[in-house]
Amino acid sequence: MQCDICAIGCEVFEGGQGICGKYTLQAGHMVEIYPDRYLMICPISIETMPMLHFYPGGRFLQISTTGCNLDCPGCVSTVLVKEMSHNSAAMQHMSPEQIVAEAVANNCLGIAFLMNDPLASFHTFLRVAKCAREHHLLVGCSSNGYFSEASLEQIVPYLDFINIGLKGFDDASYRRCGAPLIQPVLENLRKLHERGVHIEVSCMSDKNNKQALLNLAHYLADISGDLPLLIMRYIPLEQASPDLEISIRESEEVQKEIQGILKYVYLFNSPGCDGLNSLCPSCKTMLYQRDFYGPMGAKLRTRPDELLESNVCPVCSCSINFRGTSRREAYQEKAFQGGYPFTRALEMLEAMLLAMGMHDRRQVSVVWEDILVNQRLEELHHDIQRLPSYLDTLLHCGEIAGCQEQARELANYIRSRMEIVKEVKNESGFGSRPRVYYAMGKPLFCIKGERMENQLVEAAGGHSVNRELEIDGRPGARISAEQLMALNPEVIFISAFISSSVDNFITACREDDIDVEALRTGRIYCHPAAGWDFGSPRWILGLMHISNMLFPNSNRFDIMAEAKEFYHRFYDLEFDPVSINRSFGKPHIQWQWQQSADLITGNK
Numbered sequence: 001m002q003c004d005i006c007a008i009g010c011e012v013f014e015g016g017q018g019i020c021g022k023y024t025l026q027a028g029h030m031v032e033i034y035p036d037r038y039l040m041i042c043p044i045s046i047e048t049m050p051m052l053h054f055y056p057g058g059r060f061l062q063i064s065t066t067g068c069n070l071d072c073p074g075c076v077s078t079v080l081v082k083e084m085s086h087n088s089a090a091m092q093h094m095s096p097e098q099i100v101a102e103a104v105a106n107n108c109l110g111i112a113f114l115m116n117d118p119l120a121s122f123h124t125f126l127r128v129a130k131c132a133r134e135h136h137l138l139v140g141c142s143s144n145g146y147f148s149e150a151s152l153e154q155i156v157p158y159l160d161f162i163n164i165g166l167k168g169f170d171d172a173s174y175r176r177c178g179a180p181l182i183q184p185v186l187e188n189l190r191k192l193h194e195r196g197v198h199i200e201v202s203c204m205s206d207k208n209n210k211q212a213l214l215n216l217a218h219y220l221a222d223i224s225g226d227l228p229l230l231i232m233r234y235i236p237l238e239q240a241s242p243d244l245e246i247s248i249r250e251s252e253e254v255q256k257e258i259q260g261i262l263k264y265v266y267l268f269n270s271p272g273c274d275g276l277n278s279l280c281p282s283c284k285t286m287l288y289q290r291d292f293y294g295p296m297g298a299k300l301r302t303r304p305d306e307l308l309e310s311n312v313c314p315v316c317s318c319s320i321n322f323r324g325t326s327r328r329e330a331y332q333e334k335a336f337q338g339g340y341p342f343t344r345a346l347e348m349l350e351a352m353l354l355a356m357g358m359h360d361r362r363q364v365s366v367v368w369e370d371i372l373v374n375q376r377l378e379e380l381h382h383d384i385q386r387l388p389s390y391l392d393t394l395l396h397c398g399e400i401a402g403c404q405e406q407a408r409e410l411a412n413y414i415r416s417r418m419e420i421v422k423e424v425k426n427e428s429g430f431g432s433r434p435r436v437y438y439a440m441g442k443p444l445f446c447i448k449g450e451r452m453e454n455q456l457v458e459a460a461g462g463h464s465v466n467r468e469l470e471i472d473g474r475p476g477a478r479i480s481a482e483q484l485m486a487l488n489p490e491v492i493f494i495s496a497f498i499s500s501s502v503d504n505f506i507t508a509c510r511e512d513d514i515d516v517e518a519l520r521t522g523r524i525y526c527h528p529a530a531g532w533d534f535g536s537p538r539w540i541l542g543l544m545h546i547s548n549m550l551f552p553n554s555n556r557f558d559i560m561a562e563a564k565e566f567y568h569r570f571y572d573l574e575f576d577p578v579s580i581n582r583s584f585g586k587p588h589i590q591w592q593w594q595q596s597a598d599l600i601t602g603n604k
């Protein structure tokens with residue numbers, strides 16, 4: 001029988017499964033194998049979904065399961081769509097009524113299915129949507145939009161909002177993800193619009209797909225020039241090639257060009273830029289100001305009070321395409337909650353285990369389950385930001401995974417290098433603590449003081465000026481040029497996760513009229529490879545690099561030799577910076593799990 005849940009239409013035999021591994025044929029009916037099981041249930045602000053034009057700042061209950069109907073290279077949700085077992089002990093069993101009760105208890109406006117595709121848990125989502133509608137809650141999701149005609153017809157009456165993530169604008173882009181054609185998504189977009197569902201469209205931007213984005217923008221404009229387009233600057237993860245990574249600067253140019261086609265165009269994954277803000281399409285008054293809030297996420301910062309009452313520009317009275325008015329206060333998520341930071345948390349644990357030589361997904365899952373079942377995400381968030389507690393967490397993970405010896409070897413290596421860094425710091429004398437600023441992306445995105453990057457600066461003997469500011473964002477917030485100039489750093493580091501070249505960084509400083517000592521003396525640095533300052537035990541390489549840059553007279557470490565040794569000892573790989581992307585976990589684009597038939601329980 002042909003499965004009619006998504007437009008791939010797998011042929012499924014009695015007792016068999018389709019390619020997503022989430023449904024089976026039983027007595028002539030497609031049934032969900034793992035219904036009513038969730039990996040994540042938590043309140044979020046809707047911009048983390050992301051969704052920018054729907055009840056701005058509104059609180060919704062996020063629900064996420066596991067699995068996906070597509071298989072896209074470099075997926076940001078890989079840990080939960082491909083690696084977490086569908087019947088993991090970490091899954092929470094909740095009936096639709098319990099989910100709705102949870103949303104009501106948390107004062108949520110509605111329920112949003114995100115992080116993995118609702119098509120992977122369609123019957124569960126449909127039941128939740130029906131129950132939510134009975135209780136007057138709003139319902140939405142992030143989806144690849146690959147609904148079959150039948151499933152779209154079933155869900156549309158209960159759907160208020162949807163973020164459709166396009167994989168490109170041609171069949172080849174869909175074939176790379178395991179689907180034959182783009183057409184079902186394009187047809188569904190039109191149908192959803194005609195049926196009055198609030199739609200926002202996401203599409204990734206890389207070095208090669210500008211024309212595809214322009215074509216998409218024209219297609220959307222033909223449906224409605226009011227449709228918001230969310231451009232996701234490509235972050236190369238998993239096996240995705242780092243060669244396609246487009247700079248923030250280039251992405252801003254693409255955004256500008258598309259703004260000539262559509263009224264509302266946004267740029268994500270580009271901290272410090274203006275690309276997430278909403279201007280009035282008519283008089284260009286600033287309406288909503290937003291910050292980068294982790295991968296694929298945004299956070300509402302400010303908006304005029306008039307937008308609490310109506311969706312009309314307070315200056316020119318032009319009507320703006322927002323559904324529902326803004327909330328007074330945006331909800332503040334707890335640690336690792338609200339969209340993709342949860343996947344980053346799982347990846348950071350994976351990163352520790354991979355550096356212990358793990359190649360078995362089951363051992364990684366055991367650690368994930370320990371953290372999730374024991375509700376230790378808050379504690380993890382605290383512990384991974386501080387060097388001593390990072391090592392304790394690493395040893396704890398090694399113990400749970402049954403690789404204590406490898407964990408000890410890694411911890412001992414890190415401690416030995418930290419000792420040398422401390423020696424350099426002590427030799428430099430207390431009077432010579434350079435003032436160091438840590439930026440992410442563009443110069444004005446200040447990484448929050450308590451974060452790991454600033455701890456590395458202090459461990460190396462610098463004075464972190466980021467700590468002088470009260471920053472409440474995640475992983476920081478945009479500051480003003482005046483604030484940065486008042487800090488007047490002598491040295492600047494650019495994050496190794498969301499980065500910029502030093503040249504682009506300097507150009508951006510000049511455009512913002514920033515004049516600080518680090519700029520005058522040329523002491524602005526990127527790390528030699530991604531993953532060297534957060535998210536992976538490779539931060540020890542970043543710490544040594546920071547030490548060298550802060551105290552060039554000492555220049556104690558041969559950084560490339562250290563990186564080679566680290567890769568040999570802990571990954572059994574050659575260190576090759578061009579094959580390293582921005583994954584926390586996977587140290588190299590060719591890195592692979594051990595293949596074994598019994599490895600995967602229930603996953604494809």
Ligand code: SF4
Pocket residue numbers: 003004005006007008009010017018019020021022023069119
């Ligand atoms: S929902 Fe799963 S089984 Fe059904 S057609 Fe899509 S991929 Fe195949």
